[in-house]
Amino acid sequence: MVTRLNPYIAFAGNAREAMEFYQSVFGGELDISPWGDMPDMPGNSPDMHDKLMHSQLTVNDSVTLMAADMPEAKGPEGSPITISLSGEDESQLRGWWEKISEGGEIFAPFEKAPWGDTFGQCTDKFGVGWMVNVAGTSG
Template sequence: MPSLNPYLSFKNQAREAMTFYQSVFGGELDISTFGQFEGMVQDPAEADLVMHSQLTTPDGFVLMAADTPTGMTWQQPAGVSVSVSGDDEAPLQGFWHKLADGGTVTMPFDTPPWGGRFGMLTDRFGIDWMVAVNAPQQ
């Protein structure tokens, strides 16, 4: 069965960001660097940059990321948000608080007109997030 996974691009912050996301969501984090693979390092100063990382959480989330080496164009992410939602408010509230630490809240985590809870923020790494607690079904 195919899967759809967010893949985040960073400029020299992938390891720090993915370690942060592991502290938010828990789970196993695997990191491969450019230096681990022959022929992948163009600038020796970038050998320890993240070529690929994958966080797999106990909730079944899979989040991937990499650093963009100097020879490639990097742009700050824009126009895309990572969404985390569900029925259990306690863990979602916890994710919200951890993601907001050092970030910027753009819409407080509160009760929207459609019910449940919802909020939007940009985390300390410039990634936009939406966190939602589903409205109870009538």
């Protein structure tokens, strides 16, 4: 049995737009459940019915991202959480970096880092922090 740790992002009304954007970046299957489908859920109100109570983007066995519109959420701005993507597939990670950083703010450009890996850090256009790291070749 596999145990996974999945990021879950609280948005203040734009979870659908964000998750559709993330699907355009990573691909995968996006499942959404609007608040309107669950009228008895705590925190639900008529103005939330078209917002997302839950969403899950399953990219592959190791990449899953979840999010929802939370009635009291202020959005991810100022969040102490940053999502990290890392691995050895430079083509895939570079492609994700280019898409996820577009329209956001880049803090560290995606380039060779002093420790030998290729690394970049940004905040996407929804205010979510991302770090992307491609392992350097050994030897």
